[in-house]
């Protein structure tokens with residue numbers, strides 16, 4: 109088990125290259141199940157969640173290799189249609205194999221994901237959408253058993269905007285007979301990245317980037333190469349880190365269009381941002397203004413940057429509110445932030461923050477991926493030494509975070525520990 113030791117008080121400065129998006133890669137990789145063949149994905153982040161999905165494919169007989177950031181997958185031979193609990197419990201996004209397996213092979217057995225650190229996370233929309241396409245689904249012994257004699261085009265409306273459900277149902281619809289119309293589809297850039305990949309593979313999809321996707325099923329696809337889009341949540345984390353430490357940081361390899369809500373809120377708090385092409389320069393010299401945020405589906409403020417924003421607002425003298433509309437109980441970072449001196453109360457789905465109080469280093473524990481990022485950012489501005497335990501959560505989704513932070517001047521070291 110690893111932990112981080114952080115000495116606070118350093119202003120982040122310099123340049124950092126943003127890695128490929130975890131959630132885009134996790135949406136795209138299961139598409140190799142739709143068409144046997146050889147795939148190459150450039151700019152794949154070398155992180156634990158990618159190792160998990162490739163291990164899951166490995167359990168189905170599919171060979172893959174990740175060299176630095178190049179992912180090679182040969183999906184020609186598949187000998188199992190099952191996603192076992194041991195993989196799904198490590199990463200919920202494993203459920204993304206369900207749609208492709210049913211569509212291509214007419215059967216799938218996928219462990220039902222349970223709840224997670226930030227509350228219940230149902231998969232009812234994934235299942236209802238696939239059933240509407242003609243999959244027969246039952247739940248037995250904690251597994252989703254699905255089979256079909258052939259999917260047929262349909263109309264399906266997502267009751268709530270769901271990234272994963274849109275990805276699963278869209279992936280299945282591309283091989284269904286006839287046309288499918290999906291309404292209230294999620295708009296997240298990772299969904300769009302999947303849709304574009306599917307089109308590259310030969311799928312017929314209209315309305316990409318909108319909430320209505322029209323799909324005309326095809327009989328077969330082809331295997332392709334693709335680039336994974338930049339990780340907007342990693343980018344948001346560095347932007348917030350620069351703002352918190354009153355730093356000056358250049359982010360390279362980003363897509364600023366994916367970050368408009370975060371950029372607008374940072375500007376409102378007093379940061380100077382300069383956007384040119386795929387680069388964002390951020391500078392902050394003063395104490396920030398308190399700024400409220402409410403998370404929302406894209407293009408709203410992302411729930412995956414909510415924990416980092418709470419940490420940021422701890423450094424803004426005055427009161428601010430952070431409301432999470434996507435995951436109302438996603439506030440496990442707050443009790444740990446209290447250990448660093450934060451004054452934050454949580455009422456229902458809102459954190460009420462009294463910022464501007466001095467923070468002091470402490471030992472804190474990560475509870476999930478983005479909560480870990482929030483604790484690290486807070487430790488960067490706390491006086492003295494902090495220890496962040498259970499950084500395996502962080503390793504799921506941030507590529508070489510400590511190296512990138514060290515290059516920006518932070519004092520952060522990874523050490524092995526028996527502490528749990």
Ligand code: UD1
Pocket residue numbers: 131132134200201228229230231232233234235268269270271272273294298411412433434435
């Ligand atoms: C994805 C992201 C995650 C992000 C989340 C919201 C991946 C791998 N993960 O998760 O990082 O925090 O989007 O942007 O891409 N819901 C239902 N029924 C369903 C599915 C979802 O009610 O069948 C609800 C959820 O409880 C939640 C909302 O819909 O309130 C959005 O969740 P969803 O977009 O599905 O999240 P994920 O795809 O799991």
